[in-house]
Amino acid sequence: MVAIADAVPKPARLAARFRFILDRRDVLGAIMVAPAVLYVLLLVGVPFLMAVYYSLSAYTIYDPSWRFVGLSNFVDIVENPVFRQTLYNTFIFTFGSQTLGLVLGKFGALVLLRPFPGRKLVRALVILPWAVPIALATVAWQWMFDSLYSVINWTLIALGVVSRSDAPNWLGTPHLAMLSVIVVNAWRFFPFAIVIFLAGITAVPQDVLDAATVDGAGFWRRNYQIIMPMILPIVAIGLVFGIVFTFTDLSVVFLMTMGGPVGATSVLGFLGFQTGINSGDVAHGAAISLFMLPVLLVVVVAMLRFIRRREI
């Protein structure tokens, strides 16, 4: 070591000094986390601020002017009945599919909790709707809802529920179309809810349940007065994910109904896409997308509070 240091004194000392700095926990820590933080800042933080500015400007892809127009874009869209319909649809879509998904998830978890032969295989198959890329699963549903060759209608006709002449046109009738996209989204979400419920229920200590049983609590009582309150935090996190991804969804509606018929299934993400990308009216598109923000903020604040409470 000494001989080497004598032969090339300067770079070696510099290297030693550099190593010394790198052995400081805070310095190395900052260097190591920098790439991740920079990436996220540049491609999430900056675009987010750009979106806010777009919504206050007159920017279109044909006329990329950054002229500031204040809140006039927001006034325009709020006055537009199509937008009000869309906002209402988004709430219905989110509320409907989350409620249906949670109910299915809760009962699915109860079923999968009990050991039975083939449970592993059943669980693997039940997870599928959530695992498989939603765009591909949605296309499969679109085919099942086909106006002419719908397997659902075929079954209904075969069972004698409806006649061939007035078989429902699932994606072509406003209320049925909304029902269809809600069902598909709930279907995508319920395995996730099952998994979340299962994770929570298996984490409940057995002695607590035994104590409750000894004290005379029956099945339903154990379920709703012991297990439910104990797993609430986990369910809350699952719900946060569900709400955020449903409220801002675009793929299901885009592939199944294109927002139709006549705007009956248009949701915020879809209208933002139509306006901002397809029509090139970036300013109004950004303003529409930003309407998601209040809901997201509420959800995120709830999540932060939960994380903090868990750590104390």
Place this chain on the structure above:
Amino acid sequence: MPRATATRVLQETSFYGAVAFFLVLAAFPFYWMVITSFKSNADLYSVTHIPFWFNDPPTLEHFRYLFDKTLFTTWLLNSLIIGVCVTAITLVTALPGAYSLARMTGRNGEALGIGIFLTYLVPPTLLFLPLSRVIAGLGLQNSMWSLVVVYPTFTIPFCTWLLMGFFKALPVEIEEAAIVDGCSLFGAFVKMAIPLSLPGILTVVIFTFTLTLQEFVYALTFISASDQKPITLGVATDLIRGDIFYWGEIMAGALIASIPVAIAYNLFLDRFISGITGGAVK
């Protein structure tokens, strides 16, 4: 006595009825994918045939058409390239980042970690407009490389959070011992922490890959050239001529793209859940 047996039989029947209900609900669309992709067109487009099974013998014509007459193999390759590049970018940034947040930055690191994770919740439908301008500025519009640039915006936050949990679960003594033995701080990370968290790294690789396969919104927004599409976008939007859907081909493509993701999810489900709930479940 017979009455008790009757009650049990009833209970068992309703239990297995519930199992069957969930099984059919979850799996039927995939059964439908399989059936459709192997059916001949004459069998497929008939309102009188019983649709649940093969009335004509099963055929491979849709798969053959998919591979010979469409860009399916190109999409497959695009998805593979995108997945590999995004995974590489994610590992290079998220591994040191997560280690730093777990070990070196203390209380601030905790807050920063939560901050990074929250960006995972910023939806594509809020960012696609500005990002499409950024992509245009980079000259990447209509190119699959735009997705390589954009996908890390959600894989990095997610994987940093997941890896943070793994690093925190490692006993800190091992790294301390290495440092006492003359290892540098960074050396301890490379030689001790990384080999010990290989299961975590594998989880991250699998999930980064599946997240890139599942993504649809950015791909739809940035890419309209057929030969640049990833597989999910290609199958969902490109097998349609005018008003005619090539259902056999679409379902065959969806089936091929779904299988690897479905397997990966089932193998790594438990780790995914403990990651997503922030270790709230042990």
